[in-house]
Amino acid sequence: MFYDILVYGFIQSAALILMAFGFSLVYGVSRLPNFAHGAIYVFTGFIAWALFNTVGLPYWLSVLLSILASGGIGVLIYYVILRRVRGMEVSEVIATYAIGLVFLEGLRYAGFRGGTYTLPVASDGVSFIFDVPVDHQRVLLMILGFAMVALIWLLTKYTRMGRALKGMAQDERAAMMLGIDSDATAAVAVALGSMLAGVAALIIFPLGSLVVEEGYKVLIYAIAVCVVGGLGSWAGTVIAAFVLGYSQYMTVAYGKPHFQMVVMLLAIIATLIVRPSGFFGKQKQLEERV
């Protein structure tokens, strides 16, 4: 039982990192709370499904193209809509939420409902971790969860564009003075965030079935992780994903899986009451120093 919780709690945490990291990245760089995040997650899943089943492409190509498509959707959303509302806090929320609704309810309207749509797993095998059986899709999930964080970290350290993201995240106006284009950089952030949502979807959906409602769930999970961790703080996002991932898995381990969502909502409410800036956000601290 202990090892069960250890291993599956870890898997749940990695899943939360995958779901939340894109949201955190977009907010950190552009200060846009992307309420369409969950919709992009679901939409990417359906793009891959359609490319594979309807168009008949090989699965690896469907995966690749659907992730690229999610990035393209991110850029498009930024330039067509978000750029015009960026800086108007209420409109940011309304606009991104509306975009999400269009995607999700559009899919539902087009007839994609119920549990009949599935994506294939990467491999059927099972491995044992501390004698706990774990299927290969979940092993992949763990690996990719951390690989994505590492990849983005390397990007911000070693590429020009990544450093621009990092500069923008800390002081947008100072970045502009150095020749960094705020709109282009924000668009890149939204594209990367959307692609991360896409990667998450393509790893997590094969564990169940493709359903539109997942979009709302993923959005709430992502928000919970980011609020608890401190919006825009990477370390906070990862730590919060672990705290919440293990808490969520406890509810499963003790036979009350329907409390998973309750855990997340309570975490959001408790954080907003006790410490609105999040438990691990360091931005605040540094701001006060300077």
Add this chain to the structure above:
Amino acid sequence: MLEARAVMVFYENMLALNNVNITCPDDGVIGVFGANSAGKSTLMYALSGIILDIQHKERMRGGERITLFGEVVHDGEDITKLKAHQRARRGLVLCPERRRLFPESSVAENLSIGGHLATRAEAKETFDFVMDLFPALKKLTRRAAGFLSGGEQQMVAIGRALMAQPKLLLLDEPLLGLAPSIQHTVVESIPHIRNEREISVIVTEQYARPVIPYVDYAYIVENGSTVMEGTREELLGNPDIKAAYFGCG
């Protein structure tokens, strides 16, 4: 050459800059002196294009209305409508008041983010130049910028601006809040920047005294208007100005 022609800036109905004309020739070091709230930073924002971002953000959040008049002309081209990052690409780089370093990034990373517009070779060469200009930074490259002293931060801020390969560097109150010994190190860098990099400089300060030896020409700003201008000698020779701005030395 950079010229401000009849520049006016209103914050709502408050006139922060009133019909300001300024010229900075290539290779020049220009001083802009004035008391607190005279409009120095507003002028720097107008020259660098940051004012357009301030105006845009205020409009988006439903804040104050900022109105701009006049022109900014760079090398014969009207750049009044160009955004800050586009002006930076033309070589107009602002090192802002209170430095605005990236606090969580190390000194080295602040400099490399500053090198956004530089080629790899330029970035490397400029990095070395900055380390020679401010040897105190050599030991601090891995330190988070948020934890440096004011003087160290100012050196990093100037270095970061240089990384952007400016042709004209705008320095807004670089000495603000620094101890006199550090002030000396910072102003001393101005002639090096001009002579070794062929960068012209516009520097603002509240107190002209530490900076005046390094400028060719200066403007005195009061309540948003230039009330006096002249070469260094002309200003030093004027007894009223001397008493008011140079701390009667």
